[in-house]
Amino acid sequence: MGNPSAVVVRPLLPGRLVVAAAGLLALQLATGLLALENGLARTPPMGWLAWERFTCELNCDLYPNECINSDLFEQMSARMAAGGWLKLGYDHVNIDDCWSEKQRNQATGRLVPDQQRFKRGIKHLADIVHSYQGLKLGIYGDCGTLTCAGYPGQLKVNNTQEEDDYRTATWFKVDADTLAEWQVDSLKFDGCYVDPIKAERICSPMAKALAETGRPIMLVCEWPFYMMYAHAEPDFELAAASCNVWRYYDDIEDSWLSVLNTIDYTIKHQSTMLKYHGPGHWFDPDQLVIGNFGLSVGQARAQMALWCVWSAPLYMSNDLRNIRPEFVRILQNEHLIAMDQDKLGVFGLMVKQTEDGLMQAWVKPILPVRNKCPSFAIVVLNRATLGNKRKVSFKLADLLLGAPIKQAAINQARVIKYERRTGGPKASPAKRDATKMTTTTTRSHDFQQRVLTGGQKSADDELLEAALGADMDEAMKEPEPHNAVEAEQKEEEEHQDQQQDQHQDVIDPFECVKRLTKAARSDHQGPESDDEGPKQHGGDEVKFMVFDLFADGNSIGSFSLRDSLELMVEPSSVRALRLVEK
Numbered sequence: 001m002g003n004p005s006a007v008v009v010r011p012l013l014p015g016r017l018v019v020a021a022a023g024l025l026a027l028q029l030a031t032g033l034l035a036l037e038n039g040l041a042r043t044p045p046m047g048w049l050a051w052e053r054f055t056c057e058l059n060c061d062l063y064p065n066e067c068i069n070s071d072l073f074e075q076m077s078a079r080m081a082a083g084g085w086l087k088l089g090y091d092h093v094n095i096d097d098c099w100s101e102k103q104r105n106q107a108t109g110r111l112v113p114d115q116q117r118f119k120r121g122i123k124h125l126a127d128i129v130h131s132y133q134g135l136k137l138g139i140y141g142d143c144g145t146l147t148c149a150g151y152p153g154q155l156k157v158n159n160t161q162e163e164d165d166y167r168t169a170t171w172f173k174v175d176a177d178t179l180a181e182w183q184v185d186s187l188k189f190d191g192c193y194v195d196p197i198k199a200e201r202i203c204s205p206m207a208k209a210l211a212e213t214g215r216p217i218m219l220v221c222e223w224p225f226y227m228m229y230a231h232a233e234p235d236f237e238l239a240a241a242s243c244n245v246w247r248y249y250d251d252i253e254d255s256w257l258s259v260l261n262t263i264d265y266t267i268k269h270q271s272t273m274l275k276y277h278g279p280g281h282w283f284d285p286d287q288l289v290i291g292n293f294g295l296s297v298g299q300a301r302a303q304m305a306l307w308c309v310w311s312a313p314l315y316m317s318n319d320l321r322n323i324r325p326e327f328v329r330i331l332q333n334e335h336l337i338a339m340d341q342d343k344l345g346v347f348g349l350m351v352k353q354t355e356d357g358l359m360q361a362w363v364k365p366i367l368p369v370r371n372k373c374p375s376f377a378i379v380v381l382n383r384a385t386l387g388n389k390r391k392v393s394f395k396l397a398d399l400l401l402g403a404p405i406k407q408a409a410i411n412q413a414r415v416i417k418y419e420r421r422t423g424g425p426k427a428s429p430a431k432r433d434a435t436k437m438t439t440t441t442t443r444s445h446d447f448q449q450r451v452l453t454g455g456q457k458s459a460d461d462e463l464l465e466a467a468l469g470a471d472m473d474e475a476m477k478e479p480e481p482h483n484a485v486e487a488e489q490k491e492e493e494e495h496q497d498q499q500q501d502q503h504q505d506v507i508d509p510f511e512c513v514k515r516l517t518k519a520a521r522s523d524h525q526g527p528e529s530d531d532e533g534p535k536q537h538g539g540d541e542v543k544f545m546v547f548d549l550f551a552d553g554n555s556i557g558s559f560s561l562r563d564s565l566e567l568m569v570e571p572s573s574v575r576a577l578r579l580v581e582k
Contacts, residue, residue: 036207039422040218041244042279043341045186045313047092047138048076048085052254052287052317056098056149060117065321068098069117070125073137079320081132088332089341092186093129094138094315095122097149104152109174111152126183136185141175143203143223144193153193155202170202172209180213189243191223196230199223204242220284220313221246236272240281245313248273252286254294256572259303260383262286266310267350267360274404277311277347278411279418284313291318291327298573300330301550302381305576308340309348309362309379335549336576339377342366344411348377351402352394358383359392359569363399365408369505370581373512374408376400376544378577382569389568396544397520397561400579401513409507416506516542520561542581549576558582 050068060067077093080086099122101112113122122139129137142153154171179187189206191199203223210217221243224234228250239246249265252258262285266273273283285307290300307314316331330336348364360381365374378399382390519542543560547553556577559565567575 036219036241036244037280037418038207038211038216038218038244040216040280041282042418043343043345044282044311045092045218045220045245045315046088046090046337046341047094047136047315048080048090048320049092049094049096049138049188049287049315049317051096052252052289053292053319054096054317056096058098058117067117068096069114070120073125074128076320077129077132077135080135083320083328084332085320086132086135088334088337090314090316091134092136092138092315094140094186094188096140096188097142097147097190098151099140100151102151104171109171110178111171111175121182122184123182126185130183137183138186138188138218138220139179139182139184140188140190142190142192142194143170143199143206144191146193148190148192154206155194170205172206173212176206176209176213176217179210179217180215183215184217186218186220188220189222191221191226194223196226199226200235200238204238207242218244220244225249236276240276244280245282245284247284247286249285252289254289254292256295256299259289259295259299263306263381270347270349273310274347274349274407278345279343279415282311282313282345283347284315285310287315287317288331289317290331291316291323296572297326297330298570300327301576302572302574304330304333304336305379305549305574306362306381308336309364309377309576311340311342311345311347311364314340333549335547335553335578339364339366339549339576339578342377343415344374344408345415346404346408346411348379349402349404352398354392359390361392361394361399363403365403365405365507366578368580369507371512371515372506372508373516373581374403374405374507375581376403376579377549378565378579380567380569380575380577382571382573384571387571389570391566391568393564393566395562395564396559397516399565400561401516401520405507405509405512409509412507516561544579544581547578547580549578553578 050072054066054068054072057063057067060069064071066072073093073095080090080093099113099118101114103112104110105112118125122137126137129135140147142148142151143155144153145155145157146153152171154175156169156171187206187210189203191203194202203221207219210219219242221239224236224239224243225247227234234248236246248269249262252262266285277283288303288307289295290303295303314337318327342364344365344367346365348362350360350362353360360383362379362381364377364379366377368375376399380392380394382392384390522541541560543558545558546556546565548556559579565577569575
């Protein structure tokens with residue numbers, strides 16, 4: 001959050017940091033990404049956040065139900081438990097800016113909750129929140145000298161220290177210990193009032209300070225998105241190494257225009273987001289403003305569906321004490337939530353649009369796996385603001401072959417590796433040949449089209465074919481054993497993995513895309529006639545059951561890759577579908 005016009009120094013310059021701390025695990029991923037692995041946010045976080053709806057309202061006499069005080073968060077916690085929100089996964093209640101006194105404790109340097117609005121302190125509030133089993137409390141801080149609203153930040157004035165001296169240059173250690181003592185579960189970490197030249201080394205070590213407390217505290221970073229004000233590309237590798245969640249665009253507002261601006265920025269940068277987004281480290285397009293004043297029902301459906309196809313955090317900012325039933329139904333749509341919380345955590349891509357740009361289609365690989373292929377979620381947006389429902393037709397093969405199947409396989413490999421390392425469900429992907437192809441980039445999509453039409457591979461295609469095997473091998477590579485005991489243990493684990501492989505549903509992007517392209521190519525052969533009915537292609541035909549996620553997940557039919565998916569979509573609204581191979 002923050003107002004750019006109110007802050008003199010805001011942006012963050014690109015850079016790189018390796019976070020090293022006791023209890024803080026860094027997992028080297030296949031892309032070369034050093035990712036924060038503190039065991040938190042394995043699926044996109046969900047919850048309620050105060051900022052967009054309640055901002056920094058301090059007048060509790062004039063606005064007793066809207067001011068930032070303990071009553072507001074206690075009441076929202078009760079609503080989340082009683083209203084079914086917690087059961088669906090909305091398990092965070094988050095305090096934003098303006099909760100503290102204007103000065104730290106002079107003797108200890110600790111932050112002090114506002115004595116009038118949080119009379120019994122944050123620990124007492126955390127106890128109330130935690131009394132609803134599974135509910136967690138989040139709080140707000142800023143790595144600059146002040147928060148965006150002018151409250152104490154974490155950076156000490158006139159900081160000239162080096163990164164390793166963050167204990168004396170910042171309040172990180174004091175504040176991390178304080179939050180752990182208060183039993184806080186997550187920290188939203190903003191980036192106002194910080195020198196852009198020093199921001200990358202000043203802000204990032206907060207992850208280390210939190211890890212050293214011994215309490216699991218999820219870190220939600222706001223400061224990467226401030227780089228946009230400096231027209232600089234954020235260092236997403238740094239963000240992934242430091243943060244469980246990070247913002248990448250401006251504060252969302254309660255308007256359809258603001259939602260569209262976020263959508264457009266996301267489309268522009270989707271290839272980058274695909275690479276750095278996944279379990280434990282998520283891009284954040286900001287809050288869901290559903291149930292406030294600015295979005296129609298159709299627009300609310302659009303925001304919810306797109307956030308879910310992106311595997312984005314779902315943080316509502318609304319008044320759960322006074323929200324219309326139609327908006328509750330959207331936010332509590334179990335089918336959309338399941339799409340968002342899919343274990344693969346793939347960032348869905350916009351893969352097709354009409355010539356006028358008004359109709360756009362996103363595709364996201366999801367579980368379950370069938371015949372080495374993922375299932376798929378599809379969201380189709382009608383951006384038009386005038387007229388009636390609009391009919392759109394996309395060939396199913398074009399949509400699915402544009403999906404990031406390779407990234408789904410890599411994410412699945414990372415999930416399996418993480419679960420193996422932490423004692424979760426064990427599995428390992430089948431061995432992959434060194435000549436497996438990628439399916440996510442524009443060049444690889446061109447390759448798929450050449451396969452589809454029977455064309456010849458280029459030299460680039462040979463490189464693309466070779467790329468995936470190396471990626472997957474690196475993603476699943478285990479460290480070499482240090483002694484005979486470890487070697488024997490590793491051999492036993494590999495034996496168990498081989499036995500389990502026979503029953504494990506694992507995405508094989510090469511086999512998947514090869515089978516889909518073969519089926520689609522077969523579908524293009526033979527005479528075309530509208531009155532012939534479905535063409536049978538024997539073993540080459542691949543069919544999907546299609547389910548409408550805004551119609552209680554009911555089936556709308558069975559489609560093959562040769563079929564065109566025809567949908568009627570209302571203006572400023574969406575259709576959301578799930579496709580599972582028969």
